[in-house]
Amino acid sequence: MSTAIESPGARLVLNIYIGLFVLYLFLPLAVMSAAAFNSFDYPSVTQWRGFTLQWFVALAHDQRLLQGLVNSVLVALGVIAVSIPAGLSGALILTRLGQRSGTVLYSVLVSPVLTPGIILGISSLIFWREFGVPGGLFVAVMAQSSFIASYAMLLFLARLQRQDRTLEEAALDLGASHTLVFRRITLPFLAPTCFTAAVVAFLQSFENYNTTVFAIGGEWTLVTEIASRLRFGLSPVINVVGVIFVVLTLVAAVAYVVLKGKPRR
Amino acid sequence: MGSLARAYGRPLAAAILAIAALWILALILVPLGAMVEQSLWWRESKGDISLQIDRIYNDIATIQLDRASETDPAKQAALDATLEQRQAEATALEAQEKDPPKTYGLANFTRMSGLHLYIFVRTILYALMVTGLAFVVCYPVAYVVALASGPRKAVILMVALIVPYAINELLRVYAWLMILDYRGVINGLLSWFGVVDLDNRGWIPFLENPSAVFLAMIYTYVLFMVFPMVNTLETLDRNQIEAARDLGASTLRIHRRVIIPHAKPGIAVGCIMTFMLSAGSYSVPAIMTRGQGGDWFSQLVYRQFYESNNWNMGSAYAVSLLVVCTTFILIMMRLFGVGLRDIAK
Numbered sequence: 361m362s363t364a365i366e367s368p369g370a371r372l373v374l375n376i377y378i379g380l381f382v383l384y385l386f387l388p389l390a391v392m393s394a395a396a397f398n399s400f401d402y403p404s405v406t407q408w409r410g411f412t413l414q415w416f417v418a419l420a421h422d423q424r425l426l427q428g429l430v431n432s433v434l435v436a437l438g439v440i441a442v443s444i445p446a447g448l449s450g451a452l453i454l455t456r457l458g459q460r461s462g463t464v465l466y467s468v469l470v471s472p473v474l475t476p477g478i479i480l481g482i483s484s485l486i487f488w489r490e491f492g493v494p495g496g497l498f499v500a501v502m503a504q505s506s507f508i509a510s511y512a513m514l515l516f517l518a519r520l521q522r523q524d525r526t527l528e529e530a531a532l533d534l535g536a537s538h539t540l541v542f543r544r545i546t547l548p549f550l551a552p553t554c555f556t557a558a559v560v561a562f563l564q565s566f567e568n569y570n571t572t573v574f575a576i577g578g579e580w581t582l583v584t585e586i587a588s589r590l591r592f593g594l595s596p597v598i599n600v601v602g603v604i605f606v607v608l609t610l611v612a613a614v615a616y617v618v619l620k621g622k623p624r625r
Numbered sequence: 626m627g628s629l630a631r632a633y634g635r636p637l638a639a640a641i642l643a644i645a646a647l648w649i650l651a652l653i654l655v656p657l658g659a660m661v662e663q664s665l666w667w668r669e670s671k672g673d674i675s676l677q678i679d680r681i682y683n684d685i686a687t688i689q690l691d692r693a694s695e696t697d698p699a700k701q702a703a704l705d706a707t708l709e710q711r712q713a714e715a716t717a718l719e720a721q722e723k724d725p726p727k728t729y730g731l732a733n734f735t736r737m738s739g740l741h742l743y744i745f746v747r748t749i750l751y752a753l754m755v756t757g758l759a760f761v762v763c764y765p766v767a768y769v770v771a772l773a774s775g776p777r778k779a780v781i782l783m784v785a786l787i788v789p790y791a792i793n794e795l796l797r798v799y800a801w802l803m804i805l806d807y808r809g810v811i812n813g814l815l816s817w818f819g820v821v822d823l824d825n826r827g828w829i830p831f832l833e834n835p836s837a838v839f840l841a842m843i844y845t846y847v848l849f850m851v852f853p854m855v856n857t858l859e860t861l862d863r864n865q866i867e868a869a870r871d872l873g874a875s876t877l878r879i880h881r882r883v884i885i886p887h888a889k890p891g892i893a894v895g896c897i898m899t900f901m902l903s904a905g906s907y908s909v910p911a912i913m914t915r916g917q918g919g920d921w922f923s924q925l926v927y928r929q930f931y932e933s934n935n936w937n938m939g940s941a942y943a944v945s946l947l948v949v950c951t952t953f954i955l956i957m958m959r960l961f962g963v964g965l966r967d968i969a970k
Contacts, residue, residue: 476905
């Protein structure tokens with residue numbers, strides 16, 4: 361089926377290029393992962409002192425990193441709680457607005473996505489200080505939500521565009537109350553997107569650094585804690601965190617491919 | 626708004642509107658306004674006022690000395706008056722020292738030192754270079770992935786791109802830090818071959834070179850360039866390319882006249898995202914240079930907030946960065962003729 365557009369020579373060059381690109385993407389991750397199992401106490405693969413799992417044990421005893429993990433999860437849950445309702449509301453309003461008046465609102469609502477992360481962190485830090493709230497987990501939730509809600513809104517908007525609105529109207533005509541229609545028709549239709557948006561929000565929040573580092577004040581999340589350690593020197597414990605991330609991502613990707621591949625056959 | 630109430634009923638519509646209004650006001654607009662406001666005022670630094678107060682007290686002491694040796698009552702009275710006046714000035718300044726008054730103006734922007742201005746300009750140039758390099762690196766990748774033959778190959782390629790993309794930005798930077806560090810992988814390999822001598826600190830200081838930041842930054846943000854381009858190229862009808870070829874167009878010409886024009890919105894979005902992320906990136910330069918290489922602007926902003934504790938100056942820096950990024954977005958949208966709705970996909 362594939363009619364090659366390029367000459368065989370060009371094809372070969374392109375394939376080599378892609379191979380190199382994928383290598384560029386994966387080699388650093390592989391090196392980082394390998395060093396987690398080296399018993400040398402500086403993360404390295406060239407000075408190999410034997411296989412060990414001691415850094416995993418060290419991570420399990422590292423109170424600050426564990427507390428950071430807990431904080432990260434708390435912040436991510438907070439972000440989900442704020443950004444899903446916000447994103448959904450924004451999307452519902454936008455789908456009911458005309459093209460004209462919608463554009464202004466739309467611009468405002470997607471602007472956080474196009475704003476550098478540090479600026480979102482700074483403006484939240486300044487805003488909440490007016491209310492006597494210093495930088496911390498709460499401000500981090502607010503700062504992150506400002507742009508994660510936009511992502512959620514875009515997901516909801518895409519879903520709402522495919523909605524058959526006559527269904528809601530028919531239910532209303534048949535005498536269903538507004539709340540019933542919303543609960544039994546609109547929400548079930550949006551439920552898969554709610555789930556996707558929550559997953560996206562969780563991941564975005566969990567790995568966010570540039571916004572969080574300004575908003576977090578004296579507290580810390582897993583990511584900010586890792587960053588502040590890197591200033592003082594490298595430790596294989598960080599590599600262990602890296603390995604865990606890589607493995608989790610790979611598992612998720614494989615699961616996704618398997619699940620996605622199945623119904624197609 | 627009427628249609629919202631008609632569809633979901635008044636209470637629900639009101640709730641939806643309230644939530645959206647809260648989001649816009651409390652999370653987006655008012656914080657932004659607060660930052661701009663913060664950048665527009667300053668308080669005289671305490672040090673200057675303290676110095677003035679000290680000077681007045683010195684004056685007072687001298688006058689008191691004169692007063693003690695003075696015998697003429699008229700001159701005594703005059704000196705008493707000056708004393709009182711000076712004392713009043715001192716008291717006023719002391720009140721200011723405790724709570725210096727706000728002064729509004731643009732001084733926070735104009736007071737940026739030459740060095741900081743240089744770093745600001747350099748950061749923007751670097752970010753432009755990162756964007757350009759990322760585009761050059763990504764264009765062939767996006768082309769192959771988007772036009773890949775067979776759905777399975779496409780899925781595999783997408784996964785190969787998404788996996789590193791999904792891994793924490795910081796850990797990706799860390800991987801490069803490990804590779805380029807003094808005792809990192811490259812220096813380690815070189816010492817195997819006897820090129821460098823690690824024991825005598827004879828390593829090559831890759832991290833002190835700005836290109837280290839470049840390398841890690843492209844690595845970190847490259848996929849923000851790939852995905853938008855893949856998205857637009859996927860919709861390109863391959864027959865167009867074949868038709869162009871049949872009509873005798875060269876490869877270069879096909880890219881220039883068929884593929885790139887089609888990919889325009891994707892290119893614009895990719896460039897905007899990459900520029901915005903790299904110009905505002907704190908993580909990559911802060912971690913890669915560890916203060917050894919040149920600073921990026923974001924590091925200056927961080928220090929204004931958390932080391933100098935000068936929030937007004939820090940806000941002014943942040944606003945400057947925001948202005949540059951917004952200008953870049955507007956220019957790109959103009960140049961490529963894309964609207965905001967094409968961007969956010």
